[in-house]
Amino acid sequence: MTPGRPVPPPLAKPIPVERTASQGSTLAAAYGATSPESGLLPMTVARRAPxxxxxxxxxxxxGLCHSDVHATRGEWRLPPYPLVPGHEIVGKVTRVGSGVQDFVPGDRVGVGCMVDSCRECASCLEGLEQYCERGNVGTYGATDVRNGGSITQGGYSTSVVVDRRFVLRIPEALDPAAAAPLLCAGITTYSPLRYFDVEEGDSVGVVGLGGLGHMAVKIAKAMxxxxxxxxxxEAKFDxxxxLGADHAVLSKDPEAMxxxxxSIDxxxxxxxxPHDLNPYFRTLRLDGALFQLGLPAEDMPPVSPGLxxxxxxxxxxxxxxxxxxxQEMLDFCAEHGVASDIEIVNAGQLNEAYDRMxxxxxxxxxxxxxxxxxxxxERADA
Known part of the structure; x- marks a missing residue:
C-alpha cells in the first residue's frame, strides 16, 4: 500500500489547470499566539509558492480543537512562537503544482492533522503516516523538513499550501463547515472503531460527550x-x-455501572x-477493548491488571x-449522513471560544x- 490516495485514471477531456510559475511566497491573514499568555491575535503568515x-x-x-488550546497555551510543551493553530481545514483549490493530476482549481478539499511524513518507513508504506517512525509533520508547530526547516502554520488562516499526498477530497454531500471537524474528531474516533471491526450488533461504549464523544456516537451508530x-x-442523558445513543449511564453511580x-464490546x-478507568473495564465483555483517545496533561490513576x-x-x-x-472516513460520513454538530464563530470570537471550550x-x-x-x-509575522 502506498501513502496517500492512488492517482485516478486520466479524464476523457483535459481540464484547464492553472499551473504554478516562479512566483514567490504569498501572504495570508491569520490568527495565532505569540506566547502562552498572549491569547489569539491577528497576524500575517507567509505561504510558499506551490x-x-x-x-x-x-x-x-x-475547526477549533481542544488540542489547539493546549498547544497555543503551552500546556503540553512550549511550542515555537508565533504559532497559528488549526488542523481541521476545509477550502477550495486555487493553484496546483505541475506534477499534480488528482486535484484542480475549484475542488473542495481538506487538510487534517499532518502535512507530511518520511514516506519511507514501514508505517508510512502501510498507509499509517500518523505513526511515521521518524515522526509525522504536524499541520502547525512542526519542523517542515522538506521545505527548508520552516515551522508549519495552521488553518486559522486564509490560505495554506500542502503536498498533494496529504490533501483530502471533501465529498459534495458534506456541508463544508460541518465537515471540518471530521478531519480530527471524525478520524480520531473512526479509526479505532474500524480497527476493532465494529459492525451491526456490536455494543460500543463512549466515555465523555464532547467534540470527540459526539462523533464516536454518530459513527458507531452508522456502523x-x-x-x-x-x-x-445526568443532564447529558437527553x-x-x-445524538442516537441507545443508553446513557451515570458513571459516578456505582449501581448504574x-x-x-x-455489556460492552x-x-x-x-x-x-485524569479519571479512573477500572469501573469502565468492568463493563467490558470477554475480549473487549478500551481505546484511550483523550490525552490528560496529568497522570491517570493506575489500572488494575487483574481486570x-x-x-x-x-x-x-x-x-x-x-x-x-x-478519505475512507469522509466517504463513509457522506454516505451515512454523518457530520459534526457545530457553532460557527468569527475571528473576533476566537478567544471567547477557547474559554468556552x-x-x-x-x-x-x-x-x-x-x-x-x-x-x-505587507509583512509576515510568521
Whole structure:
C-alpha cells in the first residue's frame, strides 16, 4: 500500500489547470499566539509558492480543537512562537503544482492533522503516516523538513499550501463547515472503531460527550452498533439520546455501572482529564477493548491488571488515522449522513471560544469562518 490516495485514471477531456510559475511566497491573514499568555491575535503568515507536488488552498473553514488550546497555551510543551493553530481545514483549490493530476482549481478539499511524513518507513508504506517512525509533520508547530526547516502554520488562516499526498477530497454531500471537524474528531474516533471491526450488533461504549464523544456516537451508530454513553452528568442523558445513543449511564453511580457489567464490546474513551478507568473495564465483555483517545496533561490513576487478565481485555491508544483511512472516513460520513454538530464563530470570537471550550460550553465543535479574518499586512509575522 502506498501513502496517500492512488492517482485516478486520466479524464476523457483535459481540464484547464492553472499551473504554478516562479512566483514567490504569498501572504495570508491569520490568527495565532505569540506566547502562552498572549491569547489569539491577528497576524500575517507567509505561504510558499506551490512546488511540483503542492496544492494551494483558499481556506473557507477551520475547526477549533481542544488540542489547539493546549498547544497555543503551552500546556503540553512550549511550542515555537508565533504559532497559528488549526488542523481541521476545509477550502477550495486555487493553484496546483505541475506534477499534480488528482486535484484542480475549484475542488473542495481538506487538510487534517499532518502535512507530511518520511514516506519511507514501514508505517508510512502501510498507509499509517500518523505513526511515521521518524515522526509525522504536524499541520502547525512542526519542523517542515522538506521545505527548508520552516515551522508549519495552521488553518486559522486564509490560505495554506500542502503536498498533494496529504490533501483530502471533501465529498459534495458534506456541508463544508460541518465537515471540518471530521478531519480530527471524525478520524480520531473512526479509526479505532474500524480497527476493532465494529459492525451491526456490536455494543460500543463512549466515555465523555464532547467534540470527540459526539462523533464516536454518530459513527458507531452508522456502523450499526448499539451505543451506550457514559457521562458524569445526568443532564447529558437527553443530549446523548438526541445524538442516537441507545443508553446513557451515570458513571459516578456505582449501581448504574454494576448494571452495565459485561455489556460492552469496545469503549471509546474521549475524556482528556485524569479519571479512573477500572469501573469502565468492568463493563467490558470477554475480549473487549478500551481505546484511550483523550490525552490528560496529568497522570491517570493506575489500572488494575487483574481486570484485564480475568477477561482478556485490551487497553489501547489510537492516534488520528492515515491519509487513506481519513478519505475512507469522509466517504463513509457522506454516505451515512454523518457530520459534526457545530457553532460557527468569527475571528473576533476566537478567544471567547477557547474559554468556552475549556468550560465545556459548546455543542459540540466550534468552526472558524475564515472570511472574517482581516486582510494580511505587507509583512509576515510568521
Amino acid at each position: 512546488k511540483e507536488d503542492d496544492v494551494e488552498i483558499a481556506i473557507e473553514f477551520c 450499526g452498533a448499539e451505543v451506550t454513553v457514559f457521562t458524569t452528568s 443530549a446523548a439520546r438526541d 454494576e448494571e452495565a457489567n459485561r 469496545v469503549i471509546i474513551d474521549t475524556v482528556a482529564a 484485564l487478565i480475568r477477561r482478556r481485555l485490551a487497553y489501547a491508544g489510537s492516534l488520528i488515522g492515515g491519509i487513506e483511512e481519513t 475549556v468550560a465545556g460550553d459548546v455543542k459540540y465543535r466550534f468552526v472558524l469562518d475564515t472570511s472574517t479574518l482581516q486582510k494580511p499586512s
